[in-house]
Amino acid sequence: MLSDDDIQDYIDGRLDPEAHAAVALELLARRDLAAKVDTLRRQNEALKVVGQEILDEPIPERLRSAVRQAAAAHADAAGERRLAPRLALAAAIALACVAGGLGWFANELLRPRPDVQELIVADVADAFAFYGSQGYPVDFPPERTADFASWIDRSLERQVPRPDLAPFGYDYHGGRLIPAEGVSIGVFQFAGAENDRLVVFFWRAQAAPAQVEELSRRTGIAARFWHDGGLSFAVISNARNPVFDETANAVFSFFKTNLDSG
Amino acid sequence: MAANGNQHAQGQGWQNVAVARRTSEVFPLIEAEIPHLRRFARYVVRDVDRADDLVQECLTRAIAKIHTWTPGTNLRAWLFVILKNCHINVVRRERPSGEMPTDHPMLNVPANQDAHINLLEVRDAYLRLSEEHREVLLLVAIEGLRYEEAAAILKLPLGTVRSRLSRARQALRDALEEPAPMSTITPLSRVAR
16 A cells, blocks of 8 residues: 555655565556556656746856855965965055054054954955955945845844945945855945045954054055944045045944944 | 765864865855755745845855865755755744745746746646745755755654645645636746846
């Protein structure tokens, strides 16, 4: 006597050859049941094409880059390859912080083995250096600001409002979340009138990097980094000018005022 | 893959090397699974953008906890577990009581319907099933996962997966015998670009 489980296993190919043959033999003797099983098997075969068109769609770049950026970060963290010159440079840029005022971090030494926090900073700056001139890719254009806010809330487990930098000549161009070192990094991207880019990065962190140093002012990229209320922030731009300093200060003040305590 | 659980036990130094090699090798495999994650997500949340958001969240979490994946096991099933957990979290946030949505507007399928009328009928009928029936059929009949893997993804006992699968198949048969009400058809863009 065939049970329902027997029939399911038969349809799903879970039986060994001997058991499969036994079921087939019994079905030969039971035409009514055989017809039902045949229908279920046809159904099963037809189901295999459900959603095939989704498999055939091009993969959105944001999903590919989510994996590739994480792969690159893992490779660096695991010491599987040496830092590429660009990454080394970018890391140096990212660790550059302007000393003085408003609580920017500034220190005297660059440690030879950066901790996780500093690797995140390196990722952030590397990403900016890579995309900076063309503009950082966004997954959430300005019209999807509400969706992005929801994503930030879910990924960082808190709300992070977006500063309005229009008074400084920067229009908002969208945002995204990128994975790095086991955390999600939020990105707000802005563009100025001269097509200069300013990107605000933020991520959850328990503490600031132990040591941050101003390394260079010759790179053409300006960076500010700080830690406040359970989040770390970086503001990076390819325009080093007084407007950047003023804008970065405004971003700092904005979060100081508008960020809920985490 | 370069390592397995036994090799991990051989010592701390070796373990670190093995894990590093494993993680670097698995990323291309994860990328190759993105289309299947998108299909699963698409049929769960029924919205293209929200489905891709869910996949991105899943990828982020998977990469963050890649050290918990065991080489040699089904990577797709492991990713589906994470995707399903992400979806459950979203549902809980959106519905504090935790209940799952019960309203299932019908989803449409892309054009190119000149041939294989029976296949299209099956697809239409499938899309009219409840979420739990679509899920279990997708995992077992469409993705070809083992019952045990489907049980892990759905957080159900194996016997429940079997019975749910049986009911889903019966529901599909019933749906095939009922014409789809036109009023339930939603725009094509909801599911496929």
